[in-house]
Amino acid sequence: MKLAEKPDILPGTVGEGLAQRGICRREFLQFCTALTALLALPPTMTVAMAEAISKARRQSVIWLSFQECTGCTESITRSHTPTLENLIFDLISLDYHHTLQAASGEAAEHARELAMKDNFGKYLLIVDGAIPMGNPGFSTIAGISNYDMLMEAAKGAAAIVAVGTCATFGGIPKADPNPTGAVAVSDIIKDKPIINVPGCPPIPVVMTGVLAHFLTFGSIPELDSLGRPKSFYGETIHDHCYRRPFYDQGKFAQTFDDDAARQGWCLFKLGCKGPVTYNVCATTKWNDGTSFPIQSGHGCIGCSEPNFWDAGPLYEALSMPISATASMLGTAAAVGTAAGAAITWHNRSTKAAAKAAHEKVTVQELIREDK
């Protein structure tokens, strides 16, 4: 039975959109089941979610891209075609996305302004990319600096979703030495609910899952201290890694092409950041559940963690020093030697002075005067 035949399908809702695209209820329920599981909601919520999404009005979404590489957009658009995750974008009203929209120039900016005006206080603002605070000219769109555009768009947003590590934590643009003075969305927007969906790029289903949650409940999901949805970022990759048993047994690959690596042993010593990276790569995986970096033989680089680019060498084990060098120790030894020489000189003068002050002890001098 087509959803369109159901009497409760209201015009202008997601349900109508689904019906128009010929999505059957069974398929939609399957999608909702997957989403509830992903969001760590009780299974009983599936039907409620399906109902809620069906009845929700198509959500106006404005997507702003700042200092970014378009990887996040690539991730969300390409990877899952033609699955439901992709189609859900037909269910929202993506009113502005300068990479995806057909319009350009003044027309594009006009669409954005119109959407902001029409849906003031209701639209969802998605941001990818970091914002340069150094010089407004470092990154502009239609002559408007990223900062100005963000501040303007944020005013009327119901909530902001920061997508990708650049928007959530500053990412690569913010990496040392941060030439543009890049900051994350949450560094400058303080008065709006912000959902951080980090990853370089984030997993597509995580992005769609967050949107689904917002559509379903009209609220943002439960977040951790870093503003990430707990349901996706609650546990480390290491916790769910299929190579974890090797770690526990102390079986490690020493190089990328040794026997241990071929047998799929743990990549900890090759710099895998799985133990300190909170994400669902190990369970959700990428490319429609095909694989994830560790499965393909490369350690996790911790791309969804703040400052991951500056968190030590990518190919050094986590327990390794980041920047200590032998020459550093040599310098320290030299400083120690200089200080030691100085203190030796001082000690020797003290001792020499004591020797010089020594008065030959006679038997009369064994007794104190006051005795």
Place this chain on the structure above:
Amino acid sequence: MNHLHLLTFARGSALNWALMLCVAGIVLRLFEIFGLGRKTDLAKPRINSPGSGWHTIFSRSLPPQGMLKREPVTYIGGYVFHLGLLTAILFFAPHIELIRSMTRLGWPSLPSPLVDASVVASIIALGVLLAHRLNNPVKRLLSGLCDYLAWTATLLPLLTGYMAYHHLFIEYTLMLALHIFSVDLLLVLLPFTKLFHTFSVFISRWYNGDIFGRKGVAS
């Protein structure tokens, strides 16, 4: 400041400074000791002495006759703690990696469960030794703030290391950061507290053995 930040700081700048302070401190302390000099002994030493400085560096690792029975807690506790700590430092795979990364010297590691057991034994021994320190009148008299500080600084790396390895209580990133911080602290304290015996024990034992050895006694 999130946990990864902390970890990055602990194994980055903090470790660098700790290592530099440690190395500079050790060199300084060695100068402090040797700089004071030692007069040449003009008394003719005995020839064919069974003792010498080198002899005592090793022989003093064993309890002298009758002493084990007098102070079993100190001796057994001391052995278990020191051997456990050495095993953890020198034979745990990640630690060997660390040493290899800095010195290019490496050796085979022991299986993790064995290292694990030695760490547990070491922690228990430290607990027993602390209780003994608080109860034994001699130890209590000799102990000051520095002794308890040194005890704490030694316990922390063992405890945090164990907890990090077993993912106990606190999430791994923070625990690993705390573990490395505790090592940073230990490194800084090492040259300037009684923990310096790690190095000076070889010097003091050598002098002891030399003094006795010249007199014809193996000490």
Place this chain on the structure above:
Amino acid sequence: MSATLAKGLNSFKEVIDAPIASFFSSCVHCGLCAEACLFYTETGDAQFTPIHKLEPLRRVWREEYTLLGKLGKLLGLSKPLTDAELTEWEPLVYDSCTLCGRCAMVCPVGNDLTYMIRKLREGMSSSGHAPEDLIGATTRSITIGSPMGIKWPAVLAQIKHVQAETGIEVPVERAGADYLVLMSSMEIINFPEYLSALSRIFKQAGVTWTLASDAFEATNSGIQIGASDLAREIVSRIVVAAERLKVKCVISPECGHAFTALRWEGPNLMGKPFGFEVKHILEVLDELHKAGKLKTKGKDKRPLTYHDPCQIARRGGVVEQPRRLLSEVAADFREMPDAGVMNWCCGGGGGVSANSRAEPLRLQVFKHKITQIEATGVQTLITACANCRIVMEEGLEHYHMNIEVIGLTELLAEYLVEDNAP
């Protein structure tokens, strides 16, 4: 002129050297030294812990010779040593330490605590914190020539007595002799058997020897009180006599600290190596025995044990010699527990026996020796130090023990094979 705190502090600064710095650096406050110390094991009083006795020296080391200590001193964080503190420490440094060196054998980090106490006493004595009796003994040593106030005529009287008894001439001031024989006051007054035994043994061995009228006293109160300037003066008398008489070897008598003073400290006090050898009498007797020049006949049937004097065995390296000699004359020799280099002190060494204030404590800690002797079940105790001997005799008497104490030289002489025995 008098002793002052400033002089004491100056002495502390003078004596601290690399070994002492390494010892203090290494100490982990494990307290094992206490378990090796007679004064702690017998009293259970923690203040007798050897490393605790060294606290004044440690503080000077820390404040004067370490970076952190210097900074602390600069910032007024550490209090300088006071006379009151040194007064408090005086009994710990002098009354409850015999310089026996047992703690130095057990310290797990290898601290030679005895070496340090000896140096600590330099500052204690020059700051006027030495026990009255030790000051008296040292003063007599310097002014009269012997801590017990004995002069050459008293020795001459004993020589006459020995000559009458043995019929053997006791050579005096004989230049070019092999050996210069020294005695301790104790032997001159209490144990004349020593000289008579020596003259018989040497005659039989056919070696030449001599006494010196200006250097008969072997003991050195300067070492015990810890005043190197005075110890040097006392040692120099022997050196001068030995050089004047051109002897090959000076024999340190059955006295512990005299051996340490002459053999190990002597050259360092004089600032030059000796041109003659210094040997303990047991070493000489063992050599003569090995060379077949000391023959004995018959064996003592009594069960015997041997008390190792600390300065002879642990701090002197003479351990095998008495055992070899005893095996010749003892039919039933029994070792004490912990015999040899780990032997327990009699409780009266290092000046303690000369310090009347320490007597109650000395008698209290003597109980350990009693336990050791009882473990062997003997009635006769052999030793090779007149001070140990008198301390043990007093202790045994105090505890109403009927045990005889004999010098080893004297015991050997009893079984000496003499060609023309009188």
